[in-house]
Amino acid sequence: MGKDIREDIAWAQINKDVLKSLESPRRMYWIILFIAIAMIGVAVGSEVYQYQTGMGVSNKNNSHVWGLYIATFIFWIGMSHSGTLLSAILHLMHADWRKPIYRFAEAMTTFSLMTAGLFVLVHLGRLWMVYYVMPYPNERWVWPNFQSPLVWDMFAIATYLSSSVLFLYVGMIPDLAICRDNIHAGWRKKLYTVMSLGWEGTDRQWRNFRITYLTIACFLIPLAVSVHSIVASDFAMSNMPGWHVTSFPPYFVAGALYSGCAAIITLFIILRYVFKFEEYMTLPIMKKLVRLTFAIAMVWTYLNLIEFASVWYGHDQTAKDQLIFKATGPYAPFFWAMIFFGSILPLMLAFKRFQTHLPILFVVSILLNVGMWLERWMIIAPSFAHGHYPWTWDHDQWPSLVQWGIVFGSFGWFTLLFMVFCKVFPSVSMYEVKEMVYHRSLALKHKPAVKGDY
C-alpha cells in the first residue's frame, strides 16, 4: 500500500495548492456549474408549475400519496451521513487518512441536508402553510402534533443541519485564518476576516478548539444515527405493510452510510480532477475509502436480508405479500436492480485492481448511488401500490415529469452549492493535512512518539 500522502510535502506548498483551488479550477468546473444551474432551472420550473396547479401534476394519487419526493428526501438525508462518518466517527477512531477528504464530506453533509429539506417543502400540498409545523407560540393557540414522526423529522433535521453547519464551520476556522492571511483584497478578504473570527492559532485557541471539535464529534454520531432512525420511523411507525419493520432504523442508517460513502468516492474523483488535488486526494486514501464502502455495503446487504427474513418468517401475511409483490410485481425490475447495484456490484470493490482504478470507481460509485436511490424508491412505491386494502391497490404508479424534473434538479442544486463551496472555501483541510504530514514525517524519522500522539 502506497503512502496516504507524501510526508515531505512542504507546508507552504500545501497552502499554495489548496488556496489555488479557490482561484483557478479547471474548465470542467465551470461546465459543471453551468450544468448544475440548468438543472436547477428545470426543478424550479417544475416546482412553480406544481405549486400553481396542485400536487396532482406529480402523478400521485389517493392510495399512492408519496412518491419520488420522499424517496429522494431519504436519499439526500442518507447522503448526509457520510460527512459525519468521515469527520466524526473516523476522527474519534484516530484514522488520520480522513484528513484530506473530510472537509468536502462535511460540506456534502450540509448541502445534502439542505437539499433534503427542500424536498419536504416540495412534497407538501400546501407549502405556504409550512410554518404550521413549527412549534412556536402563536395567536391560534395551536401546536404541532409532537407525536408525528414528521415533526420529529423537523426537529432532527433542524438539529442535524445546524449542528453540522457549526461543525463544518468550527473545523474550518483555522483554514479560514490561512485564507485571510494569504488573500489580500476583495470581498473574499472581508469574508475570511469576518469568518475566521480573529483566529491566531494560539495555544488557548487550539486547546479549546480540540475539545470542542471532539465534543461536537461525539454529539454528531448519535445525532446522525438518530436522524436516520427518525426518518426510518416515518415508515416504521406507520402500519403500512413493508414499512412496519422493526429493523428499519439500523437498516436506514447502514443505507445512509453506504450511499454517503459512494457519493464521497464520486466527489473525490471529481474534486481531484477539477481542483488538481492529486497530491492530497491520493489513491491510497481512495483505497481505504473503497474498502470502507465495501464493508458498509456488506453490512447493508446483511440488514437487507435480515429485513426480508424477518418478514418472510414473520406471521404478517400482508407484509409477506408486499415482499413478494416487490420481487415479482411491476416493480420487480427496479427491485432487482437495487439488489444488483446495492449488493452484487460492490463485490467488485473487494478486488484490489478496482480499488484504485478511478474511471471504474467513478462509474461504480454512481451506480451504487443509483442502487441506493432505488432502495428508497422501493420502500415508498411498492408499499403504496400494495397496501392493506386491495381495493385501493393502484397500477404501478409512474411519476410524472414534474416529479422527475424536481428530483433531477435537486442534483443540480446540490452540485451548485457544493461546487460554489469548494470554490469559496478550502475543500481540503490545510491545517489537518499539515498535521498529517507532520506526524507522518515524525514517524518516518523514528522519533519516539510524543505521548498522546495520534
Add this chain to the structure above:
Amino acid sequence: MSITNLLENWSDFRQQHPSDDRPHREYKWAMSIDLDSCTGCNACSVACYAENNLPVVGKEKFAHGHSHHWIRIERYWDNDGREFADQGAQFLPMLCQHCESAPCETVCPVGATNHTADGLNSQVYNRCVGSRYCNANCPYKARYFNWYDYPTTDNVWPEPMNQQLNPDVTVRGKGVMEKCTFCVQRLTVAKSNARSAGRSVLDGEVQTACQQVCPTGAISFGNLVDPLAKVGKQWMKQQVELNKDKQAKDAEEKAAKLRGYRILEGLRTYPSVMYLEQLRESAI
C-alpha cells in the same frame, strides 16, 4: 401556569382512548352497515357528493386516482375460478371508519386530524399542510387529497353549479386532505338543537346523508352511548365491542350466528363502523 397544570393533571394526560374505564360521556357516533341489504346502487355516494361539496374530477383525473368519493362502493367477487359469478357480487360501502385509535391522527404533523369528544375522527381542512401522512397510514385508504384546486383553477363548479354548494361545508382548496365526516355539520345542528331543548340527541333525529338516502336502509347511524339507539342495539346484539380487537365472533364457535364484524380489526384501529356480513341462501 402550564407546568403546574402538567404536573397536577398528569394522570389525566396519561389517559387514552379507547379504554373501558373512561367511556365516552354523551355521544359516541357510530355506524353499522348491513351488507346483506346493500345492493350497491351508489345512492349513498351521490348523496355524499351533494351534501359535502365533493368535486367531480372528470375522467382524466379519475384515471389517475384523484377521485373524491368519501363513501365508495367496492364490489368484490368470490367466484374463485368458477365459470360464473353465480352468487352475485359483494358490495361494500367504504367510508372513513372513524377509528377510536386512528392511525391517521398520530402521524399528522400539524394536528389537523384529531379525535373529538363525540368519537369522531375530525379533519380540519384549514390546518392541513398536505403532508399526506394520514392517508399513507390509513389502512382503509378512506382519505382523499385535493390534488388540484377544484373550486378555482379546475372550475369544477362552473356558474351556476356553484350555487348548489352546501354552505355548511367548506369547499376545499388544493393541497388539503379530506374525508368522511359522518356529516358533522348535521350532527352539530342536531346537538345544538338538543341542547337548546335541554336534552340529548334522540335516535333518528340526525341522519347522515348516506343513511338518509339508502333505499334499502342498509346504513344505521347513531349514538352508541344511547341505550335506545338502533345502532347501539345492533352492536350489542352482534357482540361487537368498540374497545376490543377480537370479538366474540372471532373467538368461539357458538358465536357463528353473529354476523357483525369490523374491517381489518387486527390492526387495532378500533373502527366505529360495524359491518354485517352478507348472506347467501344455501338451498339454491
Add this chain to the structure above:
Amino acid sequence: MIENSFNRRGFLKVLGWGGATVALSGCGNTSVEDGKEFVTSYVQTADYIIPSIGTYFNSTCAQCDAGCGIMGRVREGRVLKLEGNPKSSINNGKMCGLGQAGVQAHYNPDRIREPLLRNGDKGEAITWEKALGLINEKVGGVKAENIAFLTGGISGHVKALLKNYLDALGSGHHYVYEAVAPSIMRAANKKAYGTEMPRLRLDKAKVIVSFGADFLGAWISPVHFSQQYARFRKADNGERGVLVQVESKMTLTGANADRWLAIRPGTEGILALGLINALAAAGLSVPEDVAAVVREYTTDRVSKDTGVSTEHIGRLVALLKERSPSLVIAGSAAEGYAHGSQNATAIALLNQVLGNVGKTVEAPSSIPFPQMAPATGNRFALQSLNDNMAQDKVKVLFSYGVNPVFTAPASMKLKENLKKVPFKVVFAHYMDETALEADLVLPLNSALEDWATVMPEYVAEGAQLNIQQPLMEKLYPGTLGVGDILLALLKQRRPDEYKGYEDFYSYLRSAMVSNKGALGGSATDDDTFWDATLSHGVVKLAGTPVNMSGNPSAKGLVVPGPFTEDSAYPFHLIPAVSASLRDGRNANEPWLQESPDPLTTIVWDSWVEMHPKTAAKLGVVEGDIVEVASKSGAIKAQVYVFTGIHPDVISVPLGNGHEALGRYAKGVGVNAFKILDSVFDKETGELAMHETRVKVSKAGQRVVIVKDEGPAGGNQMGRKIAVRMSSNKVNLSEEV
C-alpha cells in the same frame, strides 16, 4: 323539517336569491376580512325562513318516470340538495343517485337560456312572443293531421293541457315514446292478468325468480322496489327471502341474487315452461291445457336449450315448491326479443301456476282522472312517427321530453326523416341531438323551477298525484315551464276559455282546488287545501282495484326454441340499461358520470362486457378496443372482462355516446342504440332491444380502463373485508 304554509309563488318573488352569496373555497383565506362580503338579507320574509337553516319543500323527482317524492333543501333562496319525501309511498323518504342528481340538471351550465330559432346552422335568440307567434303561424298553416306531438311518458295536468291543445288544433297526433320501457311486458301482462302493470309485492314473497328484471337498478321504480327488497330480505318473521335471477348479463339485481343463473339469451320462456313442467311433476296442480303445452319441456331439454344446469333447475323447483308465496318477474332481458311477448307470457303463466296472483302479484287501482293518467311510452310510437315522417305526413313536429335522434337505432334513419319535416319545435333543457335538428328550440324550466302534477304509473297502493313545485326562483328569466308554454299556445287557439289563467300556476291551482273533493280536501277551504297539498307534495287518490285474472291458461302460447347460430354475427348484443344513465337524457349530470357503474366500476365511458371465455376466444384482454358490428352499424369501445355474463353475449351500456347535450356528456363513450337491428316483437311490433346479433373484432388499440377498482380487481386477497356467510347459520329475527 319545517312545514310550508306560505304562498309559494309569492314567497319566491319576495325572497329572491340576489343577496345570497356562494361560499367558495374555504381554505385560502385565513384571517378575518371585514367588509368584503355582503350579508344575505331579505326584503320580506316568512317566519319560518331563518338564515343558515335549510327549509324543505316537497316536490316530485323528474329524473325518471318512477315519480318519487322529493324534498328540496332550500337555503337563502337556493336549492342545495334533494332528499326523499317521507310522505310519498313510492320512495318513503329514500332516493337514488339519479334522483339526487336532479339538482345538477337544474344548475347545469349547459342549459338553454332563451328561445332559439334556426338560422342556417346556428340558433338565433328570439323572444318568447316571437317564438309563440311563429308556432301559431306554422300550425295554422297546415292540416291538423299533419301536426305531430312527440313526448315521453307524460301525465297529470300537463297531459290534460296537451290533450286540450291537440283538440284545439283539431287533434293532431300524440306519440308517446320511451326508448327504454317495459312495453312488451305490459302487453303480455295485459293479456295474462288483464292489467298492464300489476303491483308486485316483493316484500311478501319468500322466493323471487326474476327473469332479467333489474328492479334494484333501473326497472320501473327502483327505489320503491329496493325498499320492498329490504323487507323481503329481512322479513319480520325472520325468514330471509331468496332471490334467484335468471339472465344473460348480470344486472345490479343479479349481483344481489342468492343464485345468478346465466341463461342463453332469449330462452327465458323455455325455462319458465320447463319450471312449470317440473313443478307439475313435483306435484303442483297445473291446469290440464297448460300441462299439455309444457309437457315437452323436460328438464333435460330445457337444460340443453337454456344452458341452465339440471341441478339448478331441480333446486329452483324444490325451492318454489317449498316456499310460497313466490314471485316471478319478467324483466327487460326476457322481453327484448322477437318472441319477447311469448317469453313474458310464459313467465306470467309461471306466476299464475304458482298461485302468486293475488298474493304477490296484486291488482293496481284504477285511476280516477283518466285525462291525467300516465301515458306510458313505447318504442312503437317512434316507429309510427318515423313512418309518417318518411311519407311526408308530418309538417309540424313538436317534441318534448325525448331525444329520439339519440335513442333511435341508425337503421330507422330517423335523422334523415326528420329533415323532411318543415317545422320542428323542440322543448328542451339542453341542446341535445334532437334540439340540434329543430327549427325552433324552446328552453324549459328545470324540474326544480316548474309547476306540474305527476301521476306515476307504479304506486304500491291506490293512486297518487304528485305535485311538482318550484323550489327556487328561476335561474334564467328566459326559460318557461312546459305547462306555461302549452297554456300560451292554448290561449292562441281558445282565448276565451283560458284567458282567466295568468299562467300555468293559476291554472293548476284552480284545477286542483275546483276538484278538491275528489282530491281528498272536501272539508277544507281552498287555501288550506292548496297549502296542505303543496306541503305534502302528494295527494292520495282513492281508486278501486281493477280486476285481475289468476287463471293460468296456455292459450296462444308459443315459445320458440333457442336461436340458431349465426356464424357471421356470433354474439348477442345486450344493451344494458344503467341505473344512473338510463336512456341517456341525464348524461350531462357529472355526478352520474362519475358514479361508478356498480358492477364494472367504470366511469365516464362505455365498455363492452364479455365473459373471460369469450375474451379468450377473441384474443382480447381488458382495455382492448374492439369493434362491435351489427348489420346496422358498428361502434368501438373498450373491453371489460368479467364472469357475470353468458359467453354467447356481449353487453354495451346505454346512455353515453352523445354528440351534443353538454360539456359533461359530449364525446363520452359510444351510443349502443345506434347499432340495434330493426327486429320487432312479433305481437306488439315493439323494437326488440336484445335481438341484435353482432360480431366483435379487435381494433388494435389498448387503453387503461378508467374505473374505481384497482389491479386487484374484485379480489380481497384473503383479507377479511367483505364477508359472506350462509344464511342458514343466522336467525335474522333475532337481530335488531
Add this chain to the structure above:
Amino acid sequence: MSMLSRRQSNCLLGELLTMYCFLRFSILLVGLIFSAGSYAVNAAQPLTTADDLGPKVEQPIEFPHDRHAGDAAKGGMQINCMYCHTYARRSIVAGIPPLQKCIGCHQNIESVRETPRIKKLFEYWEAKKAVPWKKVHDLPDFVRFNHERHIQRFVFAQNKPVQEACGYCHGDVKTMTVARRQKPLSMGWCVSCHQKDHPVDATSTKTTHGPNDCWQCHK
C-alpha cells in the same frame, strides 16, 4: 513557591472569572429558557380583553346603532339587540332583519321620515330590493360560529344582559353608528375564552369550559 502560588491564583482567578461569566450566563439562560417555555405554552396567549379595531366598513346606509340601541340618556331607544338581530337565538347567524322590519317601525315615525338615510331606506323598499349590507364580522369560510349556542348559554341560561353578552365579541355597539369590529376574533381569542370555566347557569356553582374539539368551530 511564591511564583507558583501566584500562577495558581492567577489561574484560579481566571478560572473563577470564567466560571462566573459562565454561571451568570447560564443563570440567564435558564431564566430565558424557562420563561420562554412557559410563555410559549401559557402566557403568550392573547389577552381576552385586547381590542383589535377592524377597518371601517362603508355601508349603503349608515345605520346608527347608537340611536337604536344606545342608552336613553344619550338619546338612544334602548332597543334590545335581538329585536332586530332576531335570528341570533335560533340560528348560527345573527342575521340582518328583513327590510320589512325597518319599514314596519319607520313608516310610523314621521319625525325622521325625510332624513336622507330614511329616504334611502324607503327607496330600497319601494324597489323591493334588499339593502346590500356588508359583513362587518366576516369570519373565514372554514369557521362555524354559532350565535344560537352562545346566546342560549349566556343570555338564557346564565342570565347575562343581552348587551353584555353580545358586546363581549361585538364591542359596545350601542355607542357606535356603523358597527365596527372591536375584537380580534382570532382563533386564540376564541380559545382563550373556551378554556375558561364559566358557570353553567345563573344559579348553580357548577362550571364548565367551552367545547374543545376542532370540529366545534371548524367545518
Add this chain to the structure above:
Amino acid sequence: MSQRHLLALFNDFDEAVAAIAELRGANIKGFDIDDLILKSPIEHPEVEKVLGDKPVNVQWFTLIGACMGGLLAFFLVASAQANFFSQIKGGKPIVPLPPDFVLTYEMFILGGVFITILGFLICAGLPAKRSPLYSAKVSEDQIGILVQGDESAVAIFKTIFTKHKALEIQEEAGK
C-alpha cells in the same frame, strides 16, 4: 512598568519547544511563563505540554447546554400537549412519553452543540481582534512564541530566541 511584547517565529518545532523550556527555566524577572502564548499552524498538544497544565472548561458548557436543551424540550412539548386543548390522538395518551423522549433527545443534542460552540467562543476568546504581533507565517508553517514581559526581559528573550534559531523576532510595545 511598561510591558513589552515579542513574537518570535521558528521553523523547527523542536527548537521552539526548547526555547519555551529555556524561558521557563530561566526564571526571568518581569516575565510570567503563563503569559507566553504559542501560535502554531497545527494543533500541538505535545508543544502545549511544556506550557504547563492549562484546564479547558468547554465541557461544562456542554453539560449544562445538553441538560437545558433536553429539559426545555420535554417541558415545552409536554406542556404544549397538555395545554393545547387536550386533543386526543389515535388512542394515545395526551402526553405520550415515547415520542416526547425522541424530541427530548434531539433537543438535548441541539442544546449540547449550541452551548458547546458558545462555550468554545467564550473560552477561546473568540471572536477577537488579532494582536498586532501576528505573522501570516504562523498559519503557514512556522511556530510563533509571543511573550510578554518587562522591558528588562526583552534582551533575555531575544537571546534565547536567537539561540534557538528564531527566523524572525517582532517587537512591539505593550499597552
